[in-house]
Amino acid sequence: MKLKPFYLVSITILLMLIGCGANDDDGTVNESKNNASGKEIIIGLDPYDYATIPAYLSKEILEREGYDATIQEAEVGILYEALSEGDIDVYIDIWSPNIQKAYLEKYEGDFDIIGTLYSGAPVGLAVPEFMDHINSTEDLETYIDEFDGMIYSVEAGSGMDQTTRRLIEEYDLDYDVTNSSTPAMIAQASKMIDDNEPIVFNAWRPHTMFKLLDIKMIEDPKDIWGSDDVQVGAVFDLKEKAPEAYTLYSNMEFTLDEIEEWLLKMEQDGKEPAELAKEWVDNNEDRVNKWLEK
Structure with a gap:
């Protein structure tokens, strides 16, 4: 894509x-x-x-x-x-x-x-639909090894990147952030989903990702994203x-x-x-x- x-x-x-x-x-x-x-x-x-x-x-x-x-x-x-x-x-x-x-x-x-x-407009983190056990941000620390401790985010310094890093602090997640352009992030998500590999990444609407990828947004109980x-x-x-x-x-x-x-x-x-x-x-x-x- x-x-x-x-x-x-x-x-x-x-x-x-x-x-x-x-x-x-x-x-x-x-x-x-x-x-x-x-x-x-x-x-x-x-x-x-x-x-x-x-x-x-x-x-x-x-x-x-x-x-x-x-x-x-x-x-x-x-x-x-x-x-x-x-x-x-x-x-x-x-x-x-x-x-x-x-x-x-x-x-x-x-x-x-x-x-x-x-x-x-909904904004937050998404995972592949096949990850039935991941439905909330609170699940990420439990299954950190599946994601190799990595969250994929958009451009460094963007509002979404800043919120991602604040979310990691608020939920006390032991995750690192990999930044890239939005197209590069979506391409990475598409490849990993095609290979049936776990990934958690920035997601939002409006975007074609929800029409082209089999993904779901996970809940944010602390309402960091809103x-x-x-x-x-x-x-x-x-x-x-x-x-x-x-x-x-x-x-x-x-x-x-x-x-x-x-x-x-x-x-x-x-x-x-x-x-x-x-x-x-x-x-x-x-x-x-x-x-x-x-």
């Missing part, structure tokens, strides 16, 4: 963006945001496939509304900093209150939360600068199934996010108009 990764943006490139302005899709450089016409908007996108749905759909919608919309890709921590400094206008993948708790606390008061894309709402953060002046964008992001919402269907089209059919966005907007005019309050 192969998921499409997104390129990370380095601190160096971020500093260049701050000094020079973000690149348009054609490679040209925008003028400083201080000189923006009010019809420009920069959308922050982190390296997770599910985040492409609100990013590319909103880009397509706003361009049809006359905006010059640019998607700026970066890792989560860089995007929080960029949003707090006003170097992007919106960040469309804020997981609150659990997964990105550290970032939300660090940048509290530096931007607005203006919309919720979907609620109650469930999150996925929200949109925006600069404080977005409503004045870009009223249509403010209205759109205030009203956009999805179901988990809708996002996972989008992801399957990317993964299995080789569809690009921009292509899917155009198709979706063409076929959902009434819903788009409702989001725009037309």
